[in-house]
Amino acid sequence: MSVRNLLIQGGTSLVQNAQGETNWSTKAIATSHACIDSIAAASNDVARQPTVFDAGGLLVLPGMVDIHGDAFERQLQPRPDTFFSHDIALADTDRQLVANGITTACHGLTYSWEGGLRGRESAIALLEQVARQRKTAHADHRIHLRFENHHIDGLADALQWIHQGRIDFFAFNEHLPAIAEKSLLPEKLAAYSERARCDTNTYLRRLKKAQERADQVPYVIATLAKACITRGVPMASHEDQTFSQRERYQELGVTISEFPRTQEALLTAMGLGNQVVMGAPNVLLGGSHCGNLATEDAVRSGMCDMLASDYYYPAMLHAPFKLAHLGLCTLAQAWCLVAQNPARVLGLEDRGHIRNGGRADMIMVEVSAAGTARLVATIAAGKIAYCADPARLHISHPYELAA
Template sequence: MNSVTLGELVLTNARIVLANEVLEGSLRVDGGVITDIGAPSRTGLDLDGDYLIPGLVELHTDHLETHYAPRPRVRWNPVAAVQAHDAQIAASGITTVLDAIRIGLDEDTDVSAEEMRILAGAIRAGMDAGRLRAEHYIHLRCEVSAPDCLDSFLAIKDDPLVRLASLMDHAPGQRQFASLDAYKVYYQGKTKMSDAELDAFTARRNAQSLAHSGKHRRMISQMCHDQGIVLASHDDATRAHVEEAVDLGLHIAEFPTTLEAARASRQAGLSILMGGPNVVRGGSHSGNVSARALAEADLLDILSSDYIPFSMLQSAFSLADGVEGISLSKAIQLVTKRPAEAAGFHDRGEIAVGKRADFVHLRIEDGIPIVLTVWRQGQRVI
């Protein structure tokens, strides 16, 4: 988004989704900030009675890497990859996004740590040049079991766009892959390893986890606290996992895999984040706890797109339509206000006077929210 003078904007005849109600009316923007919300106006851009919701705030998307490395050993120009990713993000109603950069590599990818830093540089260049539709930050996905995790973290932690770090360990037999059968299906489907190759791979992953996970969690957590980087756990499965997260000073519980872990996270005051695809598909692809079940138990605070950008918007409307006790306003908070607060963005995430004018204009067709227009700071980007 090119730097321009942000003038006045009036939107009227809209169903405006506020934090606690849906208001049929209009709003006024001046200088990229909401200055008034009220009754329908005789002037302004007529939204024909469609919905107007806050711009979505995305904390965990793995989507950028698929543009840069769409096939094994295939690389796309990093600037082009960022632009393509940004366009899809914005068209999905996301106006603030934390792009996941992989920290600590293993054998399931051929993307190097240096290439991850190149991608981070392309994000920064796009932001500096003002040519990105959404506002981009960086989320460091720290695979703490990987031998190179700490070195990779040290090489990028000072980037000013780094806003969030998550601590994850995908070794088999625990967390996301407590089921070894699910682990086998996932990795053999992804890598085409034979049974013998998978057995050797599993043994290496477990040995690396034992050698590195504990110390990397402690060291990275301390450095994040020192630099004001928000911390998240990942795939907690047990109360002990949650207690470890609390001891390390983490704030967000990403993708808890069991009801036990979600309940413990709520009791500990962690914000519980689940994936939109889990909601849309009706369950986890790894056989873990359903995000919809957590929503029904009031154990869901934040929805992320994970690997499908549009799933944030789709899942929010799905929950509002299908889960008792979840109004549209509450469902939209899961993709706007709640993630903004968890990441420390206090100027956005809801339609309220004084907040940033980040909006999505949409209507529902055949049960699907269709994005028509997106504004960031009062400037149209879609």
């Protein structure tokens, strides 16, 4: 629903004051166009806010910023032998995002030597579709380029996309060794081949070619890191395992550790003052589904700066509430992991918080006695992008539906 002015009142909001301090407040929040106009005591004068949202009994929280999510791949290729167009897939993804409270999303575009779903044609299609739907999407869609280090032939494309300003977040991925090992299993090889949209023999040829060019990988990594620094693109290393891996990336200016796999890598990242991204699904599952570090343990020890949806969008909303319910941190602290911290890392200072002049990205949440959450509404750039309880809306003037 596209409205020029909106007044949210009756709720308990997590707001940030002029000094950058975050506190709970019962003041009303008025928006104007895409921004927060004021945070003040509720007024009976609704002339400037023809649409009023009654947030009574709800928490009003900053819209979430997902720094790493690749669940959109399932809209593109829901089954091995199926593939749907990017316009349909991204439109559906947009609806999923706002229906889960995510107002800014970095799509994990994996660019790999494998081809297929993670090949050149698919990558270009995603880049173009994200740009094409920018004016009509409810969430703010951005690109997180997950570059496979052994994709030598992809270097020129990646450099071009970085210099064109199409990449918001960059990650160095090193999946080839694990893929090579798992490809010895027929069922795994079949799955990889299906994703790459080729037969197993073709896939093995691609794998072998990538392995034979391993000596060029250090140059590729250094070249991409330099390009990102020049353009101001934040960088992460993916699934660090050792001290030397994290330190090597640190020397290249890669200051984010994304899903570190071992305690050694996690401690190294913290010792270097890096930002650490962990998975929100990991929290809901009570640990990693693939034997990696538990996010709960990282949060408990103060070694987690951000939570990402990874492969499951709903986890972003529910993980902070579980962390708070377990007593590992306060809800305000947990919410920083899904809003303020990732926004700051991405250089998006206008969001991730509720404050005067900020972008009007907010969600309204009902919390049960058991500490579980239900999303009631999502406001994205001042627009009501999702509402599960229309009776809470009081409209005194006609409105236009969002495109």
